[in-house]
Amino acid sequence: DGVDPLYWVLALMLVGAPILESLIFPPLHLFTRRLPGHRIAFVALIGIVAYVWHGMAIPNLAQAAGFMLMALWYGYLAESYPSPSLVSPIKIPYYGIVLAHFAWNATILIWSIVVNGLIGAGWVL
Numbered sequence: 001d002g003v004d005p006l007y008w009v010l011a012l013m014l015v016g017a018p019i020l021e022s023l024i025f026p027p028l029h030l031f032t033r034r035l036p037g038h039r040i041a042f043v044a045l046i047g048i049v050a051y052v053w054h055g056m057a058i059p060n061l062a063q064a065a066g067f068m069l070m071a072l073w074y075g076y077l078a079e080s081y082p083s084p085s086l087v088s089p090i091k092i093p094y095y096g097i098v099l100a101h102f103a104w105n106a107t108i109l110i111w112s113i114v115v116n117g118l119i120g121a122g123w124v125l
Helices: 005-032 038-053 060-080 092-120
Strands: none
Touching: 005 038, 005 060, 005 092, 038 060, 060 092
């Protein structure tokens, strides 16, 4: 019979996207770390990359803003818990971003389910 494709979409959204999309944070942080105003440069670069990767449409500005917030979080974690190298297994900043990204996607999913349920139940017009 097989697995409903919706489960694959949910798995990709909740697990795959946070793991794969968050891989961009360590190299971009490493790249911008030596620039003057590195924190601003890193956050702006993450926002631009997120906006482009997610489709460059006006609604994608909200996604880009979310990624910029995650970039601030990554920067804080990278300064507080530095990794010895890009390939180091000590990746607290990366795992912190993956968890934040998972929580963000889960919140969006739960919000959509709740709002659609309320609309379907006639609670929201």
